[in-house]
Amino acid sequence: MRARTPAPPPSRRRAAARRQAVLFIAPAFLAYACFVLVPLCMSLFYSTLNWDGIGEWSFAGLSNYVTVLTDDDLLQIIGNAFELVLWFTVVPVCVGLAVASAIRGQMAGRFGTATRTILFLPQVIPLVAAGIAWSWMYDWNGVVNQALVLVGLEDQVRGWLGNFTFALPAVGLIGAWVLLGLCTILLVTGIAKIDGSLYEAAKLDGARPRHEFRFITLPGLRQEIGVCVTVTIIQALSSFDIVYVATSGGPGIETTVPGLEIYRLAFAHRQVGLASALAIVLMILVLVCVLPIQWAVRERK
Amino acid sequence: MTTIRTFTTRSLAVSAAALIAGAAAAQDAPGCGTEPVELNAYFETGFPLPSRLAEAFTAQFPDVTFDIREDQFANLMENSPRLLSQPGAPDLIRLPSISDLVANDLLLNLDPYYDAYGWDAFPEGNLVQIRVADGGRPRGVGSLYAMGLNYSLTGVFYNAALAEQIGMTEAPQTLEELDALLAAAKEAGVQPIVQWNKDTGGLAFPLQNLMGSYGDPEPINAWIFQQEGATIDTPENLQAAEHLQGWVEAGYFTRDANALDYFTMMSRFTNGQGLFMFNGDWESANLEEQMGDDVGFFLMPPLEEGGRQATMSSPLTFGIGANAAHPDCAAAFLNWVATDPEARQLNVEIGGSNPGGPADMALPEVNQDSLIAETLEAGQVIAADDGAMDFIANATGAIFAAGWTPELQKLVGGVQDAEGLLDAVQDEYETQLSR
Known part of the structure; x- marks a missing residue:
């Protein structure tokens, strides 16, 4: 069967399919990453800072979270x-x-x-x-x-x-x-x-x-x-x-x-x-x- | 020709360097060079004065034009640090507060212009609020970081028809007389005070006026300027806050004060739905247009007749971005606003406030029977008593939103008392300063 239909071996076929899938997902994923994941990670990072948004910042550890949960x-x-x-x-x-x-x-x-x-x-x-x-x-x-x-x-x-x-x-x-x-x-x-x-x-x-x-x-x-x-x-x-x-x-x-x-x-x-x-x-x-x-x-x- | 004349009338006080810049080209504003310049300006929506002054400046100096963006006060507050920190920062910007901006090196130090233009001839009382020490605090000392476009004043506007109805023949001379008028209005079924307290705490106006009656303005300014050890929680201020609480409990404010915003208050007052309104002279022109002879103004009376009077009087603050492209031209504009006769006339007619400028320069002529004449005259009283205070809401960037507004709303809602109000605001103040 394999001899008569010269299709690529399953492993290569699967790799090609995966490449295709990645290509299809990439644009959406990039947009999602840019507008959701990166800002989310930045927020996580900011939440550990003492920062006024413009000047110098310093690490505050988890103290901001303590404030949120105790104030x-x-x-x-x-x-x-x-x-x-x-x-x-x-x-x-x-x-x-x-x-x-x-x-x-x-x-x-x-x-x-x-x-x-x-x-x-x-x-x-x-x-x-x-x-x-x-x-x-x-x-x-x-x-x-x-x-x-x-x-x-x-x-x-x-x-x-x-x-x-x-x-x-x-x-x-x-x-x-x-x-x-x-x-x-x-x-x-x-x-x-x-x-x-x-x-x-x-x-x-x-x-x-x-x-x-x-x-x-x-x-x-x-x-x-x-x-x-x-x-x-x-x-x-x-x-x-x-x-x-x-x-x-x-x-x-x-x-x-x-x-x-x-x-x-x-x-x-x-x-x-x-x-x-x-x-x-x-x-x-x-x-x-x-x-x-x-x-x-x-x-x- | 006008250019040179305007400029040389002040030549004695102006430095030689600036003079040369002005004399070099009659068509160009001093400090703005000989090429066309577009000043990047960021003004407050709803207040036409800065734009009208900019137009008049362009009319005198056609080479200088303005690219004006406008925003609501709250947005200004939020956006100014970001805009000033970016390239292409505004040359001229309306500044709600300056401490934080100076702390982040975002504002140009105006001391060189102070020397060059001879601003030492301006009353120092006008400029003290816009002086900031290195690092952003305290205020009231140090270098000049902004300039006032004019110097507003707050007090009590009254509806003349309603005043007549309750038998008020002249402005109250003591706090006791004011109390009697409030009681008489309540008795007669006239709404004694229409004051907003929604969105922002408009009861801060009567509160600070009461503070000015009970005590001296200096400790209040010290607190606003963030001077070491200053507190708002003083015995005099407590008396003032208790007095305000008394007014609340006597029903002198509208029952919906916490649901009444500034614009609704203005429309109710102009429609005759209240005897008194605590507000500033920036509304003089507007009120006169809407109410004609039916509106008057008096300063908050002192405790004892003839006593010292104090009120909120602050510069309409404009600064120059540290990263601005045309700082010299912007400074020339600020100087022009304070000294040019046409600018001063516009300033009084549209802004309704004292135009500042050199102490010995006469105020522009206004109709003696007008409301603006009354508020300008009140300004002279405050100047004589040295009674100008900055607004207690300007002590820190967030003290209005996080301190005064919620606590005053609670006072009106009956869930806070005078002592708790001052304690809570002082706590919030200390928390904010400790950051």
Whole structure:
């Protein structure tokens, strides 16, 4: 066989294939290395320095990490990010699931298209624009306070984004509103793929809607939920734009999140080392939160 | 001809070297050579004065043009070290703070120009804030590293119609009288003070004014200039902070102060939604245009009638990059701004602040009934009392963002008291200086 078809021996063929593969991967890898790996390594290096970004630097060992993990303010800032997870992740996923279940039967018609479009709209608005628009609504003369006056709740009127109790939930709500679109569209699309006969069979067996939801919808949407949760957790932990536009981290440090603090530390305080250390810690936190979710929802064979 | 005349009126104070440069070519600005020059300039967005002055300079000296880039104050703060450390550094740059830049050798030492142009004729009180010792600290002594385009002043703007409504017939002469006016406004359902405290802590203005009433400006300047052993946590300042806390608790600020940003504050004040606003004379021209006769200005009153008055008054600071391509021409521009009659007139009309320059040079004529006349007059009072203070937010590069702003927001939110405020800011100050 080998004699009649003069193909190169397997080892050479494999080498050629490998060369080809390397050639195909190289451009993407180079770009990835330039824009991701090298900056990552530089951040790691910077995080061990005492440096103002311009002048002389000196090694600080792990002291920047010790500061990140012991400084009360920085710990509160990291805590704020986790509080945002409630708003950015839990709210949109739950509401998205509810909407998807509710319109499951009417997916095909004009009603389904309209619903999906309306719910997806916030997603196409830039975060900064959403932040500004919501700031106006939260303003003293904004619609939120107007609505409260209208229903007779004058004593609840306040400057929402400047209030120590309500600023963080107010910011969280903006994120929930933006991310609801993404979650809904993913979940609605996912639910459409679940075989309708499953629901029919369940009905015949006497299942109530909550049983259908628990035993058919939820398992069927495992992967979509996984994607939603992953994306929104990353958005929450690494949020910057909404907070920057809406509150600049105030009042006090009630709404300051790690993304904002990294930027401030690096460019206002000129503590590039500490900023990099916080960035690395943030990256690890994101991985710690996201990897188990990825593991939990992956397809088991 | 104008070139020479302008320049030679100051010839007694100007060194021979600079004179020759000016006399050599009538069409060229002194120090800018005979070839066309483009100055690389980096200004602050929202403040038209520097660009208007640059236009006027080009009109007088067509060989000198400006390549102007503008940025928000916060971005200036973040970008200036990077821009100044690169090749092609700005010739002229608006400087939010200078200590860090001097420490990194990014700014040109202006002492040679000080000698050549005779800037010793300028009031030293105007220049002391832009003197920096070698290595970046302390400030207030050492070489000159920047020049003021003008010298702004802060105080209290009032709405004349609302003032009449509550029976205010003249500016309060003591702090007690001011307190009485605030109480009267509250009583009458008039918003006593509209002051921003979102994004940055605008309550720092009334706080520092109160500090100036309770104590002398010198210890406050010493703290801002990072002089050895200086503290903000003094008994006088504590009294001032407690007084401010009293105002907060009396409801003199808007209920949404922490959600009120600077621009919203301005629009509310010009729309008559507040009796007083603590702000600077950089808004004089703007306020006069919007409110006409309905706006007035007074300096923060002292504790006792006739007592010493002090307030924040700082140069609109411009520096020259150590790596700049045309430092001499940039210095010539700065000198021109302070001494040229046309520049001084523009400066007062657009900037609304004292144009500085030689102490014996008369101030430009302004309409005596105007708001600008009031603020300029207030400047003379402060000069006579030697009461100029730099802004407490300028003590270090990050003390505003990391100290004053969050702590003042907490004070408004009722989660911080006067003593805790000063303690926290002093702690932050010491942490930053220890780096």
